[in-house]
Structures are given as C-alpha cells and as structure tokens.
Amino acid sequence: MTDAEIDYAGVFQALPGMVALLTPDLVYADANQEFLRMSGRTRGQVVGRYLFDVFPDNPNDDAANGMRNLQASLLRVLATGERDAMALQRYDVESVERPGEWEERYWSPVNAPVLGPDGRVALLVHRVEEVTELIKARGTPGSTRARVLEAELYTRARELQEVNERLRDAHAREREVALALQEAMLPAPVDTTRHHAAVRYRPAVGSLNVCGDWYDLVDLPGGRIGVAVGDVVGHGLRAAGVMGQLRSALSAASRVAEGPAKALEVLGLYARFVDGAESATAVETAVDWATRTIAYSSAGHPPPALLHTDGTVEFLDQATDPPLGARPEHVSRPEAATAFGEGDTLVLYTDGLVERRHEDIDTGLGRLAASLVRHREADLETLADALLLDLLPPGGATDDTALVLVRL
The missing domain is CATH 3.30.450.20 (PAS domain)
Structure with a gap:
C-alpha cells in the first residue's frame, strides 16, 4: 500500500x-x-x-x-x-x-x-x-490492580526518560560540533582595506536549531570590497557543512566575476551539485568608492539596508531573484546599483533578524529601519549590538542570525 x-x-x-x-x-x-x-x-x-x-x-x-x-x-x-x-x-x-x-x-x-x-x-x-484511575487506586489498601498499574507506569516512565536523555545528549553533541564547524568556517571580523566592518553571529536557541547562515567580506580589484550573507535551509551539521561550501564558492566567485549578479550565477550553478543546497538564499554586494555606488544582486534573500546620514533608510530590493536552484534552467540574474554618501552604513543580515512566525516580512523590515534610525549616531560596534538587542526575542530566536555592517 x-x-x-x-x-x-x-x-x-x-x-x-x-x-x-x-x-x-x-x-x-x-x-x-x-x-x-x-x-x-x-x-x-x-x-x-x-x-x-x-x-x-x-x-x-x-x-x-x-x-x-x-x-x-x-x-x-x-x-x-x-x-x-x-x-x-x-x-x-x-x-x-x-x-x-x-x-x-x-x-x-x-x-x-x-x-x-x-x-x-x-x-x-x-x-x-x-492515569486518574491509577492515582486513586493507590489510596486503596492492598489494591493489586493499583500495584500492577503503578509498576507499569513506572517502567514506561523510566524507558521514556532514558530515551529523552539519550536524545538530548546526542542533540547537544551535534550542536557543539556544528557550532564549532560553523565558527571555523566563518571569517573573523576584519578591517577592510579602507573602511571598518562590524559583524555578529547569533546561533538559534535549542540543540536542534544550529543553522546554515553565513557572511563574508572580501577585498576586490580596484579598491572595492564585496560583502555577502547567505542562508542554507535546514539545521545541524549538514546545514553547517553546506554553508561552508557555498560561502567558499561565493567568496571565490566574487573575486573574479564581473559583478554581484555574475557571482550569484556561478554560485547557483555550483549549488546544483551540492546536496542540501536547494533553496538556499544569498545576497552579494560590491562597494565601489571610485563611483560611490553599491552594486547588488539577491537570490531570494531579505534586502540589504542602506542607512543614510540624513536618517533615511533605503532597502536594496531592485534586483531580487528566486533562491539558488529554484529554476530548472540557468537564467541570468538581475543586478542593480545605488549611490551612497560618506558616513552611510550598509547593513546585510539573515532572516533570523527580521522574520517572525505569523508576521508579514514588511513588519520586521520596519522594525529594522526604525532601530537603524534610532541608533544612527552610534559607532559601528555599538550599532551592531543595539540592532540585536532591539530585534531579537529576549529568549533568543529559533533561527540563526548573521549581521554585517560596513561604514562607508
């Protein structure tokens, strides 16, 4: 059947x-x-x-x-x-x-x-x-049925407790290994050639919820820098392993490709051969100080935010395409560009920062914009901490959060 x-x-x-x-x-x-x-x-x-x-x-x-x-x-x-x-x-x-x-x-x-x-x-x-019958039968002196029921319940409770303990131990070990793997594969906070960047990574709460979020910052030819974030569907060691492969591939592609869209096209072709990379999302940006523009392209990822010094927030959402592997055939990805001024702040993040169950994504993006405006005078490290404090649930999120800020 x-x-x-x-x-x-x-x-x-x-x-x-x-x-x-x-x-x-x-x-x-x-x-x-x-x-x-x-x-x-x-x-x-x-x-x-x-x-x-x-x-x-x-x-x-x-x-x-x-x-x-x-x-x-x-x-x-x-x-x-x-x-x-x-x-x-x-x-x-x-x-x-x-x-x-x-x-x-x-x-x-x-x-x-x-x-x-x-x-x-x-x-x-x-x-x-x-188990009301059992509990009340316990009060009956000499009740054989009560003793039998109590013994059965005790045995089942002990078996269940042992199973739960083994599962918790296994999940805790998996979480520890996955976090270590994830930390080893993510780049350390760096100073780019000309400008400072602040990065944050917060794992999800719970032993099963280590996810596949990543970020990357690379120096590009012509004094530009590439900034990217991505998110692999799934949890645990498998997601962390896939994350490492995709991050490395995009990091390499961004150094040789002609812009963010081409880099994501290369990543999409590579992802077809990586088990578990289906429906992963990523956004790639290239900051060019010579032209004072940010070129960008997104594969199903939440849009980067650009905090201007005048207190306005611009979401870079004019070059959004489906996630990696969503199309059966290769199609060129879109690319857009926007201008920036001195002192503006580029913000890339994964969905754990803004998405909440049963809530429209625009609500989360609105919270992000409001927090950016509220703390716009802060230095970069303080701003990064303030965003996490404002936007993440007090008990921790059920999804990973990666956050990258670059002061332009």
Missing part, C-alpha cells in the same frame, strides 16, 4: 490514545476521537480554540499549576524543536454535565514537534494518557 492510499486522517482519528494537534499559537488544529471521548468534549468545543480557553486551571484550587506546567512544556518544544515528556500532572477538568464542578484528573503528557519545510515547528503533537 502506498502513502497515497493510506487515509492518514482516518488513522489519526482511530488512534487508541488521546492525541491532539496544536498550532504554534497553541490553538487546537485537530483532536482524535479518543481525546474528545476522554476529555468529555465535542470537536466544536475544541478545534479552533485556544488550548487554555478549553482547559483552564481549576479556579477553586489556589495550588493548581497544570496549565502553567503544560504551557512551559509546549513553549520548550517550540523553542528547541525537541520532544518533551512531562512529569505526572494533576490537571482538573470542568464537568460538561455539571458546569462549575471540577473533576480531579491526573495525566501523563508528551509533547512533540512537527517540523515544516523550513525546519521550524509547524505543529505540536500533544499526546496525553489519563
């Missing part, structure tokens, strides 16, 4: 355990029949509604913490992309037949991520097992 012949929706509904699907905003996307039966709810009372509107804490119990614990677990999964098994939870449920009355219930929850094509958490699998 092929995947096309399997009714996965029917399989989901027939699962013998309680399983629900949640969006990253913790709204029920679906719930199987067993979940609805055991929780005493209908589909209409669950699907499309916020989790904690459907199942709030018992307002009559000042010590109730089931909602807080569950929310913390789900947010950990969203931040790290890792499965999270919770300790046994008391989480009372309001009676459907007798509104206002709360039934004492105990649950064993496990939350797991479903990753989308971009490597980010697209859905949360929320599986719960009710």
